[in-house]
Amino acid sequence: MSDPGNAFTLTDEQRDFRSSVRSFLQHHCPEAEVRRVMDSADGYEPTVWRAMADQLNLQGLVIPEEYGGEGFGCAELALVLEETGAALLPGPYFTSAVLAANALLHSADEVAKKRYLPDIASGHTIGTVAVTERSGRWDLDDLETRAEPVGDGWALSGTKHYVPDGMIADLVLVVARTDDGPGMFCVDDTQALQRRAQSTLDQTRRQAVIQMTATPATRVSASTADIERALAYSAAGLAAEQVGGAQRCLDHAVSYAKVRHQFGRPIGSFQAIRHRCADLMLEIECARGAVQYAAHAADVHPESLPAAAAMAKAHCSEVYARAAAANIQLHGGIGFTWEHPAHMYFKRAASSAQLLGDADHHRRLLADRVGL
Structure with missing residues (x-):
């Protein structure tokens, strides 16, 4: 859809796509609906989440077709995010479709991609990434959460703070410290996590504290880079x-x-x-x-x-x-x-x-x- 030779001029297809996203959000995400969802238990509306996937395939926009997505680029994603930002879309779109999806896409782990990306693309799985700890810093050299090898898998111990949409996530990608540097680990059994909602200034983007005590996890083949x-x-x-x-x-x-x-x-x-x-x-x-x-x-x-x-x-x-x-x-x-x-x-x-x-x-x- 994008034209690399003319990066900063939208094509007709991109304009039409942005118009479709804007119309969708005007219909499904007016101010009154944002306020209602802000006060809801989970902080998002499941019917809108499903419509985003079924009507516009937004959750899988940048996920390659081989993993069940649409295979578009960051230029198209930026158009969508500009519209969701304008509408104050409440819910896990950025967390799951951008943050979690790209954590997997930028890894070298084909098994993890094939296992998790199709469900993220369809909206059936909500993913998040847990990096920050009590300090709130996003530096990878500031990690206290520890990952230890246990048999054929790994066990995580520590506490993550400010995890976006951590209360509703079905898949948590935890960045933790290992003997060979920072690593990324999948926790898809969220019953093994202790989660509590964290008080936030912005009620349209929920956060959580996630505590892990010898929590089973699978390591994702991803370097620090x-x-x-x-x-x-x-x-x-x-x-x-x-x-x-x-x-x-x-x-x-x-x-x-x-x-x-x-x-x-x-x-x-x-x-x-x-x-x-x-x-x-x-x-x-x-x-x-x-x-x-x-x-x-x-x-x-x-x-x-x-x-x-x-x-x-x-x-x-x-x-x-x-x-x-x-x-x-x-x-x-x-x-x-x-x-x-x-x-x-x-x-x-x-x-x-x-x-x-x-x-x-x-x-x-x-x-x-x-x-x-």
Whole structure:
């Protein structure tokens, strides 16, 4: 679907695809539905999850056809994530279809791919990745969870914090410390895990604490470099989601500035408001360009992905935070109320900034990649 020779111009097929995703989300994920699901026990709507798989095959978008997916690239995934970010889609789409799927795809383990990816692609399995511990850091040298060989398998001991969608996941990919460095392990018997919901600022993206005590697991054939590449790919996807949220914040602010009057005129006619919105538009377009470059790197120049993804995630985290704050401020008093959706975007911006590492973390990764 994508055209590597013209990476930053959408094809007609891509525009039609994005339009289909947007229409789907407008129908299935309006603000009232987001609020309802936010208050539900599991934090997602199973009927919408099934429709995403059955109607648009979104869960398997980047999974190759040989594993039951659609075989599209990161360019198409970025379009989907921009739309889900704009709609504040609650649930495990990013966690399962991006984070978990790519952890497996970037491994060298054909057995694990054939076993788990078809069910992730169909939506029958919800996967997640458990990396962070009490510190909340996404550094692979900060692991305390331990994996020990036991007979033909492995046993995991330790506690993972801030595991996205950890309460509802059917498959948990745990990154743990071994004698030969970090490794990745599959736990598909979630009854062997002790899980509890973790309090979160963003109610549209649930997290959990997962405790393991000699928990049986299967090792995935993945090197440290494989795990880091998978996290970089997911960071590029998360940056696309952040751009979608930032754009929706700007759209809300501009719409309100056109109808809110003070001193007999729309507040959007005041120079300070106009300049603020123009500055945000420029920042968001720059952020979108960073995402497009990262997606292009993932599809065409994978050796450039780690640096491109780090740059995109660091920049988009800050742009989304500024856009969400400006949206509240430009709405005035109503923007601070529970009834207005501005606070939901502000909370998503804050949580997404920490997921997969904050801006400083990614700047350090970028500095390491370019040799600074």
